[in-house]
Amino acid sequence: MADPDLAQKDLAPKDLAIDVRGLTKRFGKLTVVDQVDIQMPRGQVWGFLGPNGSGKTTTIRMLCGLLKPDAGEGTCLGFDILKNSREIKNQVGYMTQKFSYWEDLTIRENLEFVANLYELKNSRQIVDQTLETLGLTSRQKQLAGTLSGGWKQRLALAACTLHSPKMLMLDEPTAGVDPQARRDFWDQIHRLSAQGLTVLVSTHYMDEAERCDQIVYIAYGKLMAQGRVDDIIDRSGLYTFVAEGVGVRDLMERLRGEPGADHIAYFGNALHVSGGDLDRLKALIAGRDKSNVHWQQVRPNLEDVFIHLMTSAVDNSVGV
Amino acid sequence: MSWLHRILAILTKEFIQMRRDRMTFGMMIMVPVIQLTLFGFAINSDPRHLPTLLYLEDNSSAVRSIVSGLSNSSYFDIKGQASSAEAGTRALQSGDVAFVVTVPAGFTRALLRGDKPDLLIEADASDPSAASNAIGMIDQTVQSALRPELKGEWAPLNQTDPPVNIVVHRMYNPEGISQYNIVPGLLGVILTMTMIMITSIAMTRETERGNMENLLAMPARPWEVMVGKITPYVGVGLIQTGIVLLAAYYVFHVPFIGSPWIMALGVGLFIIANLAVGFTFSTIARSQMQAMQMTFFFFLPSMMLSGFMFPFRGMPDWAQAIGQIFPLTHFLRIVRSVMLKGSDLTAMWPNIWPMLIFIVVAMTVAMMRYRSTLD
Structure with missing residues (x-):
């Protein structure tokens, strides 16, 4: 379903931060990432979405040289992902899903370690400056393990940008972080992007997906969609009706399994009923009692589309 | 009888977990088997021939x-x-x-x-x-x-x-003082235990906590990580050696008539050999617990078959052949010979090359197992 129209075909390879084709990774018999193509221009912020276990982390790890792909080829920042993993590591900042800095080192010691490993000149100044920017100068001697989730995440971001990478890969950086910290975090992402950094960030949050220039949706190891949020919604071929009113609570069970209603989900106290076939969906709704339910066609939101993509991915994989 | 149901529920869960944890399960079966074999067949306190x-x-x-x-x-x-x-x-x-x-x-x-x-x-x-x-x-x-x-x-x-x-x-020990034999041997046992355990645990801890993924994402080469991580423990080993030797000399009055340089060579090789084992274990073990168990698996036979606890020559040929593999066997001979007999380098060479081979093999395995990727 990855639409070729929107792949950056007309871009020269040098303008692409990531340019991979047929990326595949198997663990035993399980194909975790299956023939994934990504062409991502430099300087953009891309969201990487997909259900749990869909291969997001594995893809990111392959892109930054932590895992060897079983098949596929391509470049990251112009370096061959199979051969030049050291060069890639030097220019990419990778933030792991789980906090992976040393909890038994202080904030300062962690930053100094990273700075020294990248052989940064003036590492002392850089660390001082970073602590200042983070607002952690007064707490620099605190052990990293004693920081709260939000602070750990800020420290991790600071540490993985310490060596001024050209690209950031963030693996679910905002999981378990409060909304205020998430907002601050995204402000920072866009600040970094404005400085020319390319950012690939995996997330489960739809509001975060909408903050990205483009998104990549991957399910069960397969690339399902790639492009701008609006385009993905437009191209989904999905029609959504919203039902509101007192009768909505009973509606879900009754609509489930009816022809035409592919996906039904609550959003607040309204029910989203979506399907790929407009006529059948209309017919289904027309036959309903409208005395205590108000129906209205709306533009599907990203979540409707993702649920749809995910279900069709299941159908596809079962079909195979 | 509801208490019985709850106990049964916990019991069942415990059995399931026991079966899943292959390493612990293997250890529960293997340790008695190893001990029976060693004590039953290998060990003989009345050495002949x-x-x-x-x-x-x-x-x-x-x-x-x-x-x-x-x-x-x-x-x-x-x-x-x-x-x-x-x-x-x-x-x-x-x-x-x-x-x-x-x-x-x-x-x-x-x-x-x-x-x-x-x-x-x-x-x-x-x-x-x-x-x-x-x-x-x-x-x-x-x-x-x-x-x-x-x-x-x-x-x-x-x-x-x-x-x-x-x-x-x-x-070399006219009064037949057993401390003369045990105290130098203890140095080998202490070094085996701590060097293997400390390194394997220090490495698996990073994997367990997710630090390793981070370290690998940064531009450090595998051998750089290996050398950087192992070197501090060489220092620890040297401090332990110092303590044991000082105690041997001043507390237990064990003579030291040989060359300190041959001793230093033996200690150095032995520490490296053990660290290489520890590093290899850390590339196999998935948790600190497993690293501990593997250390134990290595430590037990090496202590029993090296001649530390029982006379080496009292063992049957097959047990001696296995004993020859362990660096502890050769280290014990070097330490005892240098301290008590004043043996020279030529006399010690037959115990030096087996340790060198052991180091090369263990290091190779460690480097092959340790990758700069997470595969």
């Missing part, structure tokens, strides 16, 4: 009877004749033989004259328990070997008890 060298300045049927008597006692395995007295001492010093039997010139004549000539037995007593039973058997063995020889006119000599004067030199 100890290699013995002869230095004969006199050869007669009486001397031949003594030699075959020693051989028949099953305690002494005659390995041949020494070309000189010095050659005998060297063989003893390098640990090639456990005994040197010297028959001085004029022995037979003096024997037949009833002069009770000296029969010199030099024993490597650096491990007192290994030599003691054999030494205890000598008087009786020699006497009964000579009995058929002393017939007719010499029959009365059989009454004298015994007809020869057996002089036993307990070399």
Whole structure:
């Protein structure tokens, strides 16, 4: 379903931060990432979405040289992902899903370690400056393990940008972080992007997906969609009706399994009923009692589309 | 009976987890098997067939009877004749033989004259328990070997008890002090335990906490990580060595007559060998718990088969062959020889090259297992 129209075909390879084709990774018999193509221009912020276990982390790890792909080829920042993993590591900042800095080192010691490993000149100044920017100068001697989730995440971001990478890969950086910290975090992402950094960030949050220039949706190891949020919604071929009113609570069970209603989900106290076939969906709704339910066609939101993509991915994989 | 249901629920869960944790399960089965095998078949506190060298300045049927008597006692395995007295001492010093039997010139004549000539037995007593039973058997063995020889006119000599004067030199540890043997050996045991355990745990801790993924995402090469992580523990090992040696010298009064340089070489090689094992384990173990268990798996046989707890020569050939693999076996010989016997580098070479081979193999395995990717 990855639409070729929107792949950056007309871009020269040098303008692409990531340019991979047929990326595949198997663990035993399980194909975790299956023939994934990504062409991502430099300087953009891309969201990487997909259900749990869909291969997001594995893809990111392959892109930054932590895992060897079983098949596929391509470049990251112009370096061959199979051969030049050291060069890639030097220019990419990778933030792991789980906090992976040393909890038994202080904030300062962690930053100094990273700075020294990248052989940064003036590492002392850089660390001082970073602590200042983070607002952690007064707490620099605190052990990293004693920081709260939000602070750990800020420290991790600071540490993985310490060596001024050209690209950031963030693996679910905002999981378990409060909304205020998430907002601050995204402000920072866009600040970094404005400085020319390319950012690939995996997330489960739809509001975060909408903050990205483009998104990549991957399910069960397969690339399902790639492009701008609006385009993905437009191209989904999905029609959504919203039902509101007192009768909505009973509606879900009754609509489930009816022809035409592919996906039904609550959003607040309204029910989203979506399907790929407009006529059948209309017919289904027309036959309903409208005395205590108000129906209205709306533009599907990203979540409707993702649920749809995910279900069709299941159908596809079962079909195979 | 609801308490029974709850206990049963917990019991069931415990069994399921026990079955899943293959390593622990394997250990519960393997440890008794290993111990039964080692204690049941390998370990023998009454070592026989100890290699013995002869230095004969006199050869007669009486001397031949003594030699075959020693051989028949099953305690002494005659390995041949020494070309000189010095050659005998060297063989003893390098640990090639456990005994040197010297028959001085004029022995037979003096024997037949009833002069009770000296029969010199030099024993490597650096491990007192290994030599003691054999030494205890000598008087009786020699006497009964000579009995058929002393017939007719010499029959009365059989009454004298015994007809020869057996002089036993307990070399390197004349008083048979067991601390002389145990304390230097302890150094090897302590280093094995801590070096392997500390390194394997230090490495798996990073994997367990997710630090490793981060470290690998940064531009450090595998060997750089390996050297950087192992070096501090070399320091720890040296401090341990210092403590044990000081205690050996000042507290237990163990002599140190050999070269500190050969000692340093032995300690260095041994520490590296153990660290390489620890590093290899850390690339296999998935948790700190597993690293501990693997350390134990290595430590147990290496302590029992190295000659630390039981005399090496008391073990059957297959157990000795396994024992030869462990660096501890060779390290123990080096430490004891250098401290008690003052052995030189040439004498120690047979114990140095096996450690070198061990290091090369363990390092290769470690480097092959350790990758700069997460695969």
